[in-house]
Amino acid sequence: MKNNNDYVTHNHDHYKDHRQRDLANRKYKDGADICIVGAGAAGGVLAYELSKAGFSVVVIEAGPFWNPQTDFASDELAAQSLAWQDTRLSTGKDALTFGHNNSGRGVGGGTVHFTGVFLRFHESDFKTKTIDGVGEDWPIEYQDLAPYYDKIERDIAVSGPKEFPWGSFHGPYPYPERNPISANSQVFRKGCDRLGIKSVVAPLAILSAPFDGRPPCISRGFCNQGCMPNSKFSTLIHHIPKAIGYGAEVLSDCMVTRIELDDQGKAKGVTFNHDGKEHFQKAKLVIVSAFAVETPRLLLNSTCSKFPQGLANSSGLVGRYLLTHTGHDIYAKFDDEVRLYKGTPVMALSQDFYETDRSRGFARGYTMNAHGGRPVSLAKNLAVSAGIWGSDLYEIMRDYNFYARITIVGEVLPDYNNFVTLSEEKDEYGIPRALASFSYGDNDNKMIAHGVAKANEILEAADGKAAFVIPDSAHLMGGCRMGRDPAASVVDEFCRSHDISNLYICDASAFVTSGGGNPTETVMAIAARTAQHIINSR
Numbered sequence: 028m029k030n031n032n033d034y035v036t037h038n039h040d041h042y043k044d045h046r047q048r049d050l051a052n053r054k055y056k057d058g059a060d061i062c063i064v065g066a067g068a069a070g071g072v073l074a075y076e077l078s079k080a081g082f083s084v085v086v087i088e089a090g091p092f093w094n095p096q097t098d099f100a101s102d103e104l105a106a107q108s109l110a111w112q113d114t115r116l117s118t119g120k121d122a123l124t125f126g127h128n129n130s131g132r133g134v135g136g137g138t139v140h141f142t143g144v145f146l147r148f149h150e151s152d153f154k155t156k157t158i159d160g161v162g163e164d165w166p167i168e169y170q171d172l173a174p175y176y177d178k179i180e181r182d183i184a185v186s187g188p189k190e191f192p193w194g195s196f197h198g199p200y201p202y203p204e205r206n207p208i209s210a211n212s213q214v215f216r217k218g219c220d221r222l223g224i225k226s227v228v229a230p231l232a233i234l235s236a237p238f239d240g241r242p243p244c245i246s247r248g249f250c251n252q253g254c255m256p257n258s259k260f261s262t263l264i265h266h267i268p269k270a271i272g273y274g275a276e277v278l279s280d281c282m283v284t285r286i287e288l289d290d291q292g293k294a295k296g297v298t299f300n301h302d303g304k305e306h307f308q309k310a311k312l313v314i315v316s317a318f319a320v321e322t323p324r325l326l327l328n329s330t331c332s333k334f335p336q337g338l339a340n341s342s343g344l345v346g347r348y349l350l351t352h353t354g355h356d357i358y359a360k361f362d363d364e365v366r367l368y369k370g371t372p373v374m375a376l377s378q379d380f381y382e383t384d385r386s387r388g389f390a391r392g393y394t395m396n397a398h399g400g401r402p403v404s405l406a407k408n409l410a411v412s413a414g415i416w417g418s419d420l421y422e423i424m425r426d427y428n429f430y431a432r433i434t435i436v437g438e439v440l441p442d443y444n445n446f447v448t449l450s451e452e453k454d455e456y457g458i459p460r461a462l463a464s465f466s467y468g469d470n471d472n473k474m475i476a477h478g479v480a481k482a483n484e485i486l487e488a489a490d491g492k493a494a495f496v497i498p499d500s501a502h503l504m505g506g507c508r509m510g511r512d513p514a515a516s517v518v519d520e521f522c523r524s525h526d527i528s529n530l531y532i533c534d535a536s537a538f539v540t541s542g543g544g545n546p547t548e549t550v551m552a553i554a555a556r557t558a559q560h561i562i563n564s565r
């Protein structure tokens with residue numbers, strides 16, 4: 028019998044014992060207290076906190092149980108498999124690109140291939156309607172999440188600056204900031220300094236010193252390809268192994284196709300597909316943590332006579348108010364080599380343009396990330412998103428080493444007409460494929476224009492020559508927004524669905540607004556708060 032400490036020892040193959048081989052002999056075949064759908068950022072935190080509190084927990088994950096030592100490759104193309112690659116249909120004026128840029132698949136979810144930029148939301152993010160007259164207020168405030176932000180940062184030893192100039196949290200972070208920073212980040216900070224724009228070394232869920240049996244980052248630079256040395260946090264290597272140590276069971280390669288209700292209209296478990304066969308997992312409470320596209324899709328697919336519009340959907344808002352961040356990439360060319368592939372991709376950022384400044388002509392704002400990048404994705408994005416082909420494309424790729432990049436992570440305002448729903452087309456499980464529709468609004472477009480101009484100013488102040496812009500988006504959120512009014516939201520402030528008392532929806536889909544910074548710390552803080560609520564309600 029292993030004790031819990033065995034599961035926190037890293038760099039050996041502690042995952043193999045838990046790859047599901049025999050579903051007939053699974054641990055909680057006759058029922059568990061809690062079934063969590065999806066083992067990503069939120070699902071991992073929930074599994075850890077709830078199993079630690081003594082609940083019997085089953086986590087059902089569509090993708091594989093990755094082993095960093097054998098499954099992660101220092102190869103851009105090979106690592107595409109870490110993302111959700113099933114076909115999703117996309118429409119709208121600014122149709123979203125899915126695949127590698129949007130969600131994970133497999134234990135760890137998006138945390139396996141995320142960049143590790145770890146930011147809190149600001150106080151204003153939770154009340155944009157009250158403060159700026161745009162978007163919607165959340166049913167919670169920054170202060171409700173603050174203790175959970177603290178906890179998550181401590182739990183995974185976030186590295187960051189001693190002083191963080193923006194928002195309510197001013198540091199220090201549990202672990203010191205990363206040093207040295209990449210050449211791209213040095214270029215960014217030089218440009219900011221010359222223009223009087225504040226910048227810092229980025230807070231990262233990547234170790235700057237040893238922690239929990241894991242080594243500090245060696246700046247190998249393949250963060251988005253899965254971190255083989257385990258220096259970057261993911262729920263795959265942190266929360267999930269510990270949850271297993273507390274008794275949780277993880278069923279990987281198992282696609283949940285429906286949430287099932289009993290005669291009283293309460294959740295009784297989920298149906299899932301493994302290797303072409305259907306299985307049922309009984310549970311007293313179901314939590315859906317399948318991310319901003321798959322969560323609404325699963326709810327909409329789980330129709331029954333009592334809920335013909337899908338589960339938790341009496342408001343008609345499941346799938347509505349889908350959010351993303353503007354993710355425009357601004358490139359400039361330098362005389363000296365920058366080598367964008369080197370080191371942790373984001374090592375410096377600025378939030379000087381995060382809060383509303385009416386003189387700019389739009390509400391809300393953005394984070395600027397000095398953002399490294401790899402050559403295959405650059406070539407693809409140049410051709411597909413920027414429409415640069417032929418000799419122009421060849422020349423840029425030939426001079427790849429001389430480009431620097433800034434990415435604008437900008438707040439997109441919530442819009443009822445941005446949504447995910449079910450299409451007419453079905454996948455191999457017989458579930459209708461997701462169809463997402465997305466268009467930027469006027470405020471979003473003004474913000475993008477401002478961010479692009481500001482990034483060019485910074486790069487030019489650092490002696491670069493403005494080169495090209497690749498339009499992009501990042502980080503999906505929303506689709507099951509939280510709120511107090513059951514007619515205007517899908518879940519309450521603890522992510523409990525308004526319609527079904529033992530059905531929780533807890534992941535990025537619960538976001539009301541997108542904030543102007545990378546979202547995963549907020550996803551995890553919300554999950555930790557939801558777990559505490561479930562524990563308190565026991």
Ligand SMILES: Cc1cc2nc3c(=O)[nH]c(=O)nc-3n(C[C@H](O)[C@H](O)[C@H](O)COP(=O)(O)OP(=O)(O)OC[C@H]3O[C@@H](n4cnc5c(N)ncnc54)[C@H](O)[C@@H]3O)c2cc1C
Pocket residue numbers: 064065066067068069070087088089090127128129130131132133134135136137138140141142143144145146251281282283284316317318319321322325502534535536545546547548550
């Ligand atoms: C390239 C990239 C870089 C990023 N970088 C950053 C960053 O630097 N900082 C930051 O804050 N955020 C970043 N993000 C965003 C981050 O990954 C997400 O915000 C976060 O993972 C969302 O957490 P989640 O729990 O909602 O979903 P996920 O982490 O995506 O987890 C959902 C899980 O559910 C599983 N699932 C889905 N449907 C089913 C089903 N029907 N049955 C069973 N399982 C299912 C999926 O396989 C997945 O494992 C990045 C994202 C990408 C794509």
